Amino acid sequence: VAFAPDRDLDIWSKVPAILAKAPCVEHVFYVGSDPQDGAGARDLAMTLVKTEPGPQRALGRDTIAAYFHTGGTTGAPKLAQHTHGNQVHTSWSAGHYFGTGPDDVIINGYPLFHVAGSIVHGSSHFWRGATLVLPTPLGFRNTEFVRRFWRFVHRFRATLLTAMPATIATLLATPREDADISSARVMLTGGTPIPAGQAWAFQRAYGKPVCCGYGMTESAGLIALTPANQLLSDTAVGWRLPYTEVLAVKLGADGESFERVCAPGETGVLVVRGPQVAKGYTDPKRNKGTFRADGWLISGDLGHIDGEGRIVLTGRAKDLIIRGGHNIDPAMIEEIAATHPAAQLVAAIGEPDAYAGELPLLFMVPQPGAKPSEREVLDFLASRIHERPALPKRVVFLEAMPLTALGKIYKPALRRLATERRIGEALAPLAANGVQLRVEGVEESGVISVRIHVEGGERSQIEAEIADLLRDYAVQRQLAWANNA
Numbered sequence: 001v002a003f004a005p006d007r008d009l010d011i012w013s014k015v016p017a018i019l020a021k022a023p024c025v026e027h028v029f030y031v032g033s034d035p036q037d038g039a040g041a042r043d044l045a046m047t048l049v050k051t052e053p054g055p056q057r058a059l060g061r062d063t064i065a066a067y068f069h070t071g072g073t074t075g076a077p078k079l080a081q082h083t084h085g086n087q088v089h090t091s092w093s094a095g096h097y098f099g100t101g102p103d104d105v106i107i108n109g110y111p112l113f114h115v116a117g118s119i120v121h122g123s124s125h126f127w128r129g130a131t132l133v134l135p136t137p138l139g140f141r142n143t144e145f146v147r148r149f150w151r152f153v154h155r156f157r158a159t160l161l162t163a164m165p166a167t168i169a170t171l172l173a174t175p176r177e178d179a180d181i182s183s184a185r186v187m188l189t190g191g192t193p194i195p196a197g198q199a200w201a202f203q204r205a206y207g208k209p210v211c212c213g214y215g216m217t218e219s220a221g222l223i224a225l226t227p228a229n230q231l232l233s234d235t236a237v238g239w240r241l242p243y244t245e246v247l248a249v250k251l252g253a254d255g256e257s258f259e260r261v262c263a264p265g266e267t268g269v270l271v272v273r274g275p276q277v278a279k280g281y282t283d284p285k286r287n288k289g290t291f292r293a294d295g296w297l298i299s300g301d302l303g304h305i306d307g308e309g310r311i312v313l314t315g316r317a318k319d320l321i322i323r324g325g326h327n328i329d330p331a332m333i334e335e336i337a338a339t340h341p342a343a344q345l346v347a348a349i350g351e352p353d354a355y356a357g358e359l360p361l362l363f364m365v366p367q368p369g370a371k372p373s374e375r376e377v378l379d380f381l382a383s384r385i386h387e388r389p390a391l392p393k394r395v396v397f398l399e400a401m402p403l404t405a406l407g408k409i410y411k412p413a414l415r416r417l418a419t420e421r422r423i424g425e426a427l428a429p430l431a432a433n434g435v436q437l438r439v440e441g442v443e444e445s446g447v448i449s450v451r452i453h454v455e456g457g458e459r460s461q462i463e464a465e466i467a468d469l470l471r472d473y474a475v476q477r478q479l480a481w482a483n484n485a
Contacts, residue, residue: 004032061085070217094124102129109140115221197471236310244274342370354472416441449476
C-alpha cells in the first residue's frame with residue numbers, strides 16, 4: 001500500500017524498485033489519486049468499500065493493534081508491537097491531561113506514521129470528541145503551511161496547537177500579522193526536549209503556555225506529560241501517566257538489571273512500567289536491554305524525579321542522535337565515513353543546535369600524512385548517505401580520539417568538545433563587544449553541561465544577553481564571574 005503520486009510527497013516512485021526486490025508481492029494498492037501508470041494498482045479505499053467483511057476478531061486489552069517502526073534506543077530498525085490496551089491508555093490519559101473537549105479544534109502537523117501524530121495528538125483528541133485539522137500530507141514539513149500557520153489558527157479558530165520544538169523556533173520568527181489567535185489556549189510539544197528559554201519566549205510572544213510531554217514509540221507515545229493548565233517548568237517534562245511507574249535507576253553491567261533505585265534528584269536511567277508499555281519488538285532477540293520480562297521498559301534516557309514527582313530529563317544513556325524528531329543511528333554515519341581513504345578513526349555524535357535540537361557532527365582522525373579538507377569529506381558523505389537528516393553538517397579533525405581504558409571511543413568527551421564549540425560560537429557576539437568569554441564543557445555522570453567563564457561588562461546585562469543568545473539551546477549552563485562589576 002503506497003501513497004499515490006503527489007507534488008510534495010514522493011512515495012510512489014519507489015514502488016517499482018520495491019516490487020523488483022520483492023517478487024512475492026501479489027497486490028498493490030494506492031491511497032489518493034489514480035497513478036494511471038499501468039502498474040495494475042487498485043484504489044485501497046474503493047477496494048475496502050466493496051469487500052465483504054471477513055471474520056471478526058475478538059479484540060481485548062492485549063490484542064495487537066499496530067506495529068510501529070522505531071529506531072528504539074539504539075537506532076537499529078525495529079517494529080514495536082502496540083496492543084489495543086497500550087493505545088487506549090495513552091489516548092485516554094493524554095485527553096485528560098490536555099483537557100480536550102468537543103469544542104476543541106486541534107491543528108495536528110505531526111506525521112501520522114509517528115506515535116505523536118496518530119495517538120498523542122490523534123486518537124487522544126478523537127476520544128474526547130474534538131476536531132482535527134491535518135495541514136496537507138507533509139504537515140509541518142510543508143514550509144508554506146508553517147509560514148502561514150497563524151492564518152490557519154485564525155481561520156479554523158484552533159484551540160490546541162501542536163509543534164515540534166524545531167517548528168516552535170520557526171514560529172517565533174513568523175509574523176502573526178493581523179491573525180486573531182485568541183481562540184488558542186495552549187501549544188503542545190514533544191518529540192525532543194524543548195529548551196526552557198524557547199518555551200518561555202513563545203509564551204511571552206504569543207501569550208500561550210507551552211505543554212511538554214515525554215514518551216517513546218515503545219510506550220505508545222507517552223510516559224509523562226505536563227497538564228495543559230499547569231505552568232511550564234524550566235526542567236521537567238511533566239508527571240507520569242496514571243497507573244504508570246517511573247524510576248531513575250543505576251543499571252548493572254548487563255544493561256538490564258537494576259543495581260539500585262536513585263534518590264530523589266539523583267540522575268539515573270529512566271525505566272517505565274505501565275499499561276502503555278508495548279509487548280516488545282516483533283523480533284524478540286531485539287528486546288534485550290529495552291524490554292524486561294517483568295514489564296519494565298528501559299528508556300535509555302538519563303533523568304531524575306524531582307521533589308514534586310515530576311520527571312526531569314538530563315541526557316541520554318545511548319548514543320542515538322535526535323535531529324528534529326528524526327532518530328539517527330551514529331553507527332550508520334561512522335560505517336560510511338570509515339571508508340574514506342584518508343580516515344583512520346571516526347565517530348559521529350549529536351551537536352547542540354538551536355533549531356533541530358541536535359545535528360550530526362563527525363569527528364575524524366586522519367591517516368598519518370593525510371590532510372583531507374572538510375568540504376572533501378562532506379561531499380564524500382553526501383554521495384553515500386541517502387538519509388538526508390543523517391548527513392553531518394560539519395567535520396572536526398582531531399590528532400587523537402578520546403578512548404576508554406579498553407580502547408573504545410569515549411563519546412561523552414566528544415559531546416563535551418562539540419558542546420563547548422557550539423555554545424562558544426553562539427556567544428561570539430558577546431566577545432565581539434569586548435566581553436572576555438571562555439566556554440568550558442563539563443561532563444558528569446554522562447550529562448554534558450557548560451561552565452561559562454566571563455570577565456568584563458556589567459553583570460546583569462551580560463546575564464540577560466547570554467540568556468537570550470542561548471535561549472534555543474537545550475544545554476544546562478552555569479556562569480563563573482571574574483571581577484565583574
